[in-house]
Amino acid sequence: MKPHTLSILVENKAGVLSRVTGLFSRRGFNIESLAVGPCEEPGMSRITIVVIGDDAKVEQIMKQLNKLIDIIKVSDLTENERVERELALIKVTAEQGTSRAEIMQIATIFRASIVDVSPKSLVLQVTGETDKINALEKILRQYGVKEFVRTGMIGILRGSKMISGGK
Amino acid sequence: MKTGAKILVESLLREGTEIIFGYPGGVVLPIYDELYDSPLRHLLVRHEQAAAHAADGYARASGRVGVCLATSGPGACNLVTGIATSYMDSTPVVAITGQVPTNLLGNDAFQESDITGITLPITKHNYLVKSAGDIGRVVQEAFYIASTGRPGPVLIDIPKDVSTGMAEDVKLPEKVTLRGYNPTYKGHKRQIEKALELLSHAERPLIYAGGGIISSNASPELIEFATLATIPVTTTLMGIGCIPCHHPLNLGMLGMHGTEYANFAVTECDLMFAIGARFDDRVTGRIDTFAPHAKIIHIDIDPAEIGKNKRIDVPIVGDVKAVLKDILTLMKKQDAHDIWLKKIKHWKQHHPLKCPSTGGLHPQFVIRTLSDLVKEKAVIVSEVGQNQMWTAQHFCFHNPRTWITSGGLGTMGFGFPAGIGVHFARPDVPTFVIAGDGSIQMNIQEMGTVAASKIPVKIAILNNMYLGMVRQWQELFFDRRYSFTELPAVDFVKIGNAYGIEGIRVETPEDVLPAFQASLDCDGPFVMDFRIEREENVFPMVPAGAAINEMIGGHPR
Known part of the structure; x- marks a missing residue:
């Protein structure tokens, strides 16, 4: 169990934040930290979420996030120099x-x-x-x-x- | 300029919709007014839940998108169980709901419910349409999302002022492109080669085939692969029909109520091809003892399924039909696995499914009689519980999409309304609904629908005056304390008659075949009330938490 920082690029549409956070709560994750704001692309937002969990569970949640239509890209920053x-x-x-x-x-x-x-x-x-x-x-x-x-x-x-x- | 409602109906027709299953109400009045003289067929159900199941049944039997329509609030909420059923079994359904006018949204207006919020975890995607001009694009996207990749339900919520609002026709693209949605269809060649490399060394390979084979129409490729490489095939509940029951390589269903030989094969195989399947707990039993000696190759279009429940040696993400085609192209001639097949043949001979023949009326006999009578010329829809398992075990299915059942969610009340949808997908063959006396009563009001529209669905009720599957668990694991599982006798023939449906009660084995024949001779719907042995159990059975080769009610090894 370790903290993972996930960076999620999403379409800036109504309800997209609840789609994302809903996935975490449904799988029993507590979100440690959450930040949302517009990003370099017009019409897009970036959500940064910190969760604590084992690698396999976090990988599964990233795959589930990727399935959401309004989500463009999910990255785990934890694996990189950042x-x-x-x-x-x-x-x-x-x-x-x-x-x-x-x-x-x-x-x-x-x-x-x-x-x-x-x-x-x-x-x-x-x-x-x-x-x-x-x-x-x-x-x-x-x-x-x-x-x-x-x-x-x-x-x-x-x-x-x-x-x-x-x- | 056109109304949103008109754009909606035109969009549905453009997507090839033949029929929608629905129930009118306040905020969908503009849509219903448009349907009044539209070429789009509409079937009026008696409860919105049935509309969702009927759309689902239509989708499963046809492979096309099923469509249902309900009003806001209670109408939309009544669709929820049906949408969740589609979601769990990955079937392409578009559910359209009315919503209160946009100026009242969030005001707790009359018949308002946040249906996009409610269905967030049970839809592949959903939309709240804010302007009439968006309807065309949203419908096009919804059909595309529902039917491509791993299929699933999509909900479109349309406020009343959006369906009455005016908009110009919008020119839609030929092909939908969504930046955040790009399913992978083609499997990675290197991975396929790795899988074939494992196959060339395997002595005891096994195919574990799931519903993904059916939804990707990959049955011919699966049979060709299994035959060329001589690999036995066991199917999940959802995969039944992907290989004919009498095919020498078919081991039938695996898992909790699977055949003994299928479960033995899983436990002893050294290589497993999991194709369009998801290692559900009803299949695997205790997960760490599932296929303990096997390297596992998992072919699935949904990357999130890979490694979700079980560690995978070779994942191949892609459409199973496309991947199987590539496998067939790349595969070299394989040695036959004679010793393995001989072992399986031995198991098949000594551990067949049991079909009791003494005593009263046995459900297994009822199912086998129907199977022998209709052969491949019927679509069979089940409810959930013992009726479902007996049918899965004892009916001989020849073709994909002829076995329709709620697997993932296990929705009692699904079968009968789903059967209504199936009839519209396959009017060329009779549709039989196999129900229990518990599950038929969960949507029994649909007798009104089939009677009024003369929909020739044949309803076979395996009536044991119990919630049979729950009673079975109480018998086996709760010391026969039958807590709230006994149902008083119901005369289903009389209920059918009250709706104007013919029917017959059957109490002896001799009367089973004539009853089924009578049902086929009848032009319209027909009810058969089979009074079966009350405490018949579904065997064999893997108790919860056991390994799948630890079955009870089977033959001694």
């Missing part, structure tokens, strides 16, 4: 004083930026791989994380290799 990122916004309790300074130092270490400031809180924006974001959230917990919002993970292959193309 860049993966997600973005998180973290609202931390930050009263005036030392804790506020500490948080700002931590933000620098994580290359996070402060995107909102109020007398009692700060909002940090951070991008990176899942582990990095988890680490930042963990360290900020001692100051009081009021809210923690993250996008799903997105990924792209390194080098000139592409994930799109015909089935």
Whole structure:
């Protein structure tokens, strides 16, 4: 059992997301992360899904995804050299004083930026791989994380290799 | 400019539709108005579920796309069991449903249901049409998707304002191209060569033939391959008919109620060609003991079936007819597998299917009598349960598409309405429905349909006043605690008579043949109520979770 990052190129049509997610739930998979957005081709979207499962089960679900008419291409990025990122916004309790300074130092270490400031809180924006974001959230917990919002993970292959193309 | 409803009917005709099975209702009124004076035939059923099964039966018997039509909400929901049945057995059906007008969608309007959402997991694809101008293209695509690749049901949901909306005729392409749908038809040559290489070393090869042979019309190629390479053939429930019952290489059905010799052959073979089959649990029994000594070659048009249940040594993705043709071209002369065939012959002699002859009226005898009477001149449709297994075991099928049954979903209530569809696909031969007293009562209202339209479907009810297959399991595995499986006696002849259908009750073996003859002499539908031995079981049987050579109710080895 390991995380797989699946990149799915789909026609941007009503209902296509529920076709995709329905396949996962029907087979007992819990989707760890999901990100959807338009991509380089007009009329198409790319869905990036992270699931945890054994290789055979993930291979079966990819085959089932390929059978959906509105799906153009399914790739498992896990097998390739890739860049993966997600973005998180973290609202931390930050009263005036030392804790506020500490948080700002931590933000620098994580290359996070402060995107909102109020007398009692700060909002940090951070991008990176899942582990990095988890680490930042963990360290900020001692100051009081009021809210923690993250996008799903997105990924792209390194080098000139592409994930799109015909089935 | 034309209405969407007119475009719909014209599109169906353009796709070659002869008949649609349907039931009217509020939001399909514009479509029904268009059907009123259209050359497209429409058969009014008595329940939408029957329309879906009839379309399915038509598709299975003809190989063409079956079409059903229902209104929104309850009408559409009543199609669901039929659509799921088609999906599980990969049959080409286009289901058309009405929908509430687009401005009411999502409003919990009267008779609204999200039928595209509901049928998402049981259709190959579905459409919610948003404008009349899209109908022509959608119908063309739906027929293409339903009938190509691995066939399956496609649903088209049409809101009322779309069928009344006006649009210009749209010029449609000669051939549908869909970027996300490109089935593989031709098998990979290197893989075929690998398979033939394995065959040249095999001593005990076996073909495990499934419904894919029937849907790809590959029966002649299969028989030629089996004969040239002297490979015995066992068929799944869905594959029955792909090789004649009396063919010396035919081992009959395998699996839970398969023949002993077919299951022995699976367990002892050293090479298995799985062709258009999907290693269903009713076939394999305990999966790790299925074909334990065999290298497995799997030929299937659906890549998702390869390796789904069983590890495959040589996968060949492609249309089984095309792949078998290539195999025949590339295959060199094969040695006959004499020792293997001799062994199988021995099993066949010593482990035949049992047909009890003492005591009362036995269902096996009823089926064999019908088989001897009609020979290859009939299409046989079964319901689900003991009636289905007895027919699969004891009727001698000669040709593909003459055995129509719900395999994957096991839908009680399928047979009778499917038989109605079969009649329209094969009006040249009689259609017999073999039912149990349980399953016939799941769509018994269709007696109204066959009576009103004088559809000559012959209904043979194997009446044991039980839900027989469930009772059998209770007898064998639940200490004879017959929990809610006993059905009170029903006089099916009287029910038939009430609808205006002739019928006869049969209680002794001598009356079986005359009853079937009477049914053939009758121009219209006919009901036969066979009062069979109440606690007859289907044997042999592989208990759930056992290996398929561990059968009960067979002969001692």
